[in-house]
Amino acid sequence: xxxxxxxxxxxxxxxxxxxxxxxxxxxxxxxxxxxxxxxxxxxxxxxxxxxxxxxxxxxxxxxxxxxxxxxxxxxxxxxxxxxxxxxxxxxxxxxxxxxxxxxxxxxxxxxxxxxxxxxxxxxxxxxxxxxxxxxxxxxxxxxxxxxxxxxxxxxxxxxxxxxxxxxxxxxxxxxxxxxxxxxxxxxxxxxxxxxxxxxxxxxxxxxxxxxxxxxxxxxxxxxxxxxxxxxxxxxxxxxxxxxxxxxxxxxxxxxxxxxxxxxxxxxxxxxxxxxxxxxxxxxxxxxxxxxxxxxxxxxxxxxxxxxxxxxxxxxxxxxxxxxxxxxxxxxxxxxxxxxxxxxxxxxxxxxxxxxxxxxxxxxxxxxxxxxxxxxxxxxxxxxxxxxxxxxxxxxxxxxxxxxxxxxxxxxxxxxxxxxxxxxxxxxxxxxxxxxxxxxxxxxxxxxxxxxxxxxxxxxxxxxxxxxxxxxx
Amino acid sequence: xxxxxxxxxxxxxxxxxxxxxxxxxxxxxxxxxxxxxxxxxxxxxxxxxxxxxxxxxxxxxxxxxxxxxxxxxxxxxxxxxxxxxxxxxxxxxxxxxxxxxxxxxxxxxxxxxxxxxxxxxxxxxxxxxxxxxxxxxxxxxxxxxxxxxxxxxxxxxxxxxxxxxxxxxxxxxxxxxxxxxxxxxxxxxxxxxxxxxxxxxxxxxxxxxxxxxxxxxxxxxxxxxxxxxxxxxxxxxxxxxxxxxxxxxxxxxxxxxxxxxxxxxxxxxxxxxxxxxxxxxxxxxxxxxxxxxxxxxxxxxxxxxxxxxxxxx
Numbered sequence: 001x002x003x004x005x006x007x008x009x010x011x012x013x014x015x016x017x018x019x020x021x022x023x024x025x026x027x028x029x030x031x032x033x034x035x036x037x038x039x040x041x042x043x044x045x046x047x048x049x050x051x052x053x054x055x056x057x058x059x060x061x062x063x064x065x066x067x068x069x070x071x072x073x074x075x076x077x078x079x080x081x082x083x084x085x086x087x088x089x090x091x092x093x094x095x096x097x098x099x100x101x102x103x104x105x106x107x108x109x110x111x112x113x114x115x116x117x118x119x120x121x122x123x124x125x126x127x128x129x130x131x132x133x134x135x136x137x138x139x140x141x142x143x144x145x146x147x148x149x150x151x152x153x154x155x156x157x158x159x160x161x162x163x164x165x166x167x168x169x170x171x172x173x174x175x176x177x178x179x180x181x182x183x184x185x186x187x188x189x190x191x192x193x194x195x196x197x198x199x200x201x202x203x204x205x206x207x208x209x210x211x212x213x214x215x216x217x218x219x220x221x222x223x224x225x226x227x228x229x230x231x232x233x234x235x236x237x238x239x240x241x242x243x244x245x246x247x248x249x250x251x252x253x254x255x256x257x258x259x260x261x262x263x264x265x266x267x268x269x270x271x272x273x274x275x276x277x278x279x280x281x282x283x284x285x286x287x288x289x290x291x292x293x294x295x296x297x298x299x300x301x302x303x304x305x306x307x308x309x310x311x312x313x314x315x316x317x318x319x320x321x322x323x324x325x326x327x328x329x330x331x332x333x334x335x336x337x338x339x340x341x342x343x344x345x346x347x348x349x350x351x352x353x354x355x356x357x358x359x360x361x362x363x364x365x366x367x368x369x370x371x372x373x374x375x376x377x378x379x380x381x382x383x384x385x386x387x388x389x390x391x392x393x394x395x396x397x398x399x400x401x402x403x404x405x406x407x408x409x410x411x412x413x414x415x416x417x418x419x420x421x422x423x424x425x426x427x428x429x430x431x432x433x434x435x436x437x438x439x440x441x442x443x444x445x446x447x448x449x450x451x452x453x454x455x456x457x458x459x460x461x462x463x464x465x466x467x468x469x470x471x472x
Numbered sequence: 473x474x475x476x477x478x479x480x481x482x483x484x485x486x487x488x489x490x491x492x493x494x495x496x497x498x499x500x501x502x503x504x505x506x507x508x509x510x511x512x513x514x515x516x517x518x519x520x521x522x523x524x525x526x527x528x529x530x531x532x533x534x535x536x537x538x539x540x541x542x543x544x545x546x547x548x549x550x551x552x553x554x555x556x557x558x559x560x561x562x563x564x565x566x567x568x569x570x571x572x573x574x575x576x577x578x579x580x581x582x583x584x585x586x587x588x589x590x591x592x593x594x595x596x597x598x599x600x601x602x603x604x605x606x607x608x609x610x611x612x613x614x615x616x617x618x619x620x621x622x623x624x625x626x627x628x629x630x631x632x633x634x635x636x637x638x639x640x641x642x643x644x645x646x647x648x649x650x651x652x653x654x655x656x657x658x659x660x661x662x663x664x665x666x667x668x669x670x671x672x673x674x675x676x677x678x679x680x681x682x683x684x685x686x687x688x689x690x691x692x693x694x695x696x697x698x699x700x701x702x703x704x705x706x707x708x709x710x711x712x713x714x715x716x717x718x719x720x721x722x723x724x725x726x727x728x729x730x731x732x733x734x735x736x737x738x739x740x741x742x743x744x745x746x747x748x749x750x751x752x753x754x755x756x757x758x759x760x761x762x763x764x765x766x767x768x769x770x771x772x773x774x775x776x777x778x779x780x781x782x783x784x785x
Contacts, residue, residue: 047587048580225569238572249475260476262628262782263730 067463086339096332098138123314197239206434216269480784481570486636488563501678585612642715734781
């Protein structure tokens, strides 16, 4: 099935869109052979620097590159301003929701979100009830997935409020583009993204525990070098100039979390953790976890360490909660959501389930707790048999699923052997929360490289593009 | 300040880079012997394996000491943890783990060495290609060393890396000498025969010292001079004395930086004093083999002490 999609560079109705005029002029002057060469250069750069990711379940290709396309995705200054307003509002609401849900639970009392959705949710951590994190911030780093379907319609697809990844690609993509096409950046004023690591460091330092004296010691906690996002963990630690630690390096010493160094144990004040909640503390959560720090939750409750993002933030980006985001935003900010949600059917509700089962071949169906494009069904792209198998799974455990209409995601051209060709894209801007909210102008544009495909996840054959926000 | 785990990664990364290169050098020396003397080639390959510390595992897998088998085992067999391929892979895994401590150039040179050797050693090596494969291995490790020396800040990261390099190198040189110590003993009657000449050259060649030897000593190979060169020479970059000069220096940097003296400092000083006071005559009088066996043991102990003292064991 082909959906008539809105192309961000060359929409069929109106011809070349304004943000792309300068780029288009430049592109027309280029020798196609030279562009192909540049594309190969880009791959070599990525391979050499080891910007790879691991794909679970594929032993052979244990290290792969995320394909990079050299045509930038361009957003005008105006479009960006509108997006940032919507994102700021959303992020405020997410933090307010988390604070509420772990304290007075006003939103449940008001009946705006059903109580059982929280109580029976694995992402809700009872251990966090009554705990107020340093500076009152729960989710410090957020990657909001946004899709576009027309000139003026943007929707939020997902709020990644736990440990959003991909920011290193945003930075490396820009770096690569500047190396490949320095002249382009002189012609076109693109807002910089490269100060993200400094902003992240400042942002983490600003939410240090109150008891911290002097400059806080910050560290990035990684599950280890075999994790699929290890490159990014190392990259961020390096760029921020902080230690990259693993669970085995840490232990609780005198009521603080400390890392084992060549000179003995040294206290850590702020931990940017890239380890899931359940592995964080074997004494509180999964006892078999070797990735966490025994006792870190006690230190946290005593207010002696900042964990970013806070444990239990998953309740805010859970796919079942997602469908209530418009209500949540209105409840805490008193205004209607600037950025809309994609209409969502909660399969736990009998009427919705009935509709979803009847229209399975038209919908995108996702697991409530899944991520990375695993365990989802794209109805229009699936075979009849795949739909039937999925329907059985769905009927067996309806509360595990949500469904959304198959949207005609906007497209942006990529460079292929036969010239430019449109491919579907989404956008993940990165948001930092401390005593203020900062959004780096840009983000990660993910692109479905297969013609017609709507799945942009890197684990499912997606690629990336540099994302330009124009300084206009 | 450095994580203990990072110090560990740096130390082993460099030990394995050094090892990857030493394997190529050993095969190179063996190949030269096999080419010049067809008769006892298998004996020569046997001593190459002994020097590599891999003779037992080799005999479990292969029957014959041929160039193809030994080269395969020492260069590309990843079930042999000391083979060039396995070593470069371990070095790269360690480098990946300590990436934040390395300059971009250093990391890239290691990553590229791993990529190119993986490609080159994917299939069994055709004997005709062996010399060029050995050259390529030495070139890759030289590139790593070059970017490392050219770009790394001289701090504790550098110190722990160098400790790994020199502990491994001292071990390697001592082993090579110990496997062949008997051909250096003056008491044996066939001293000075052409057989000895080949053997002696082979020793020097396996530490890439067959040319520089002649710059320092006269043209003729003499066992005492060879032993002197590899054990006591202060300028020869693979001699035991040279290795210990740098081990002592980097351990001193660490004790100055941290303001802490550890057991490893006492050990390195003791070995250094022993090397400084020794003459090659004394060493031969007391027994070359005994001297080397003791040295290897002390060197291993030093490695263990460093790990313990700096909390990366």
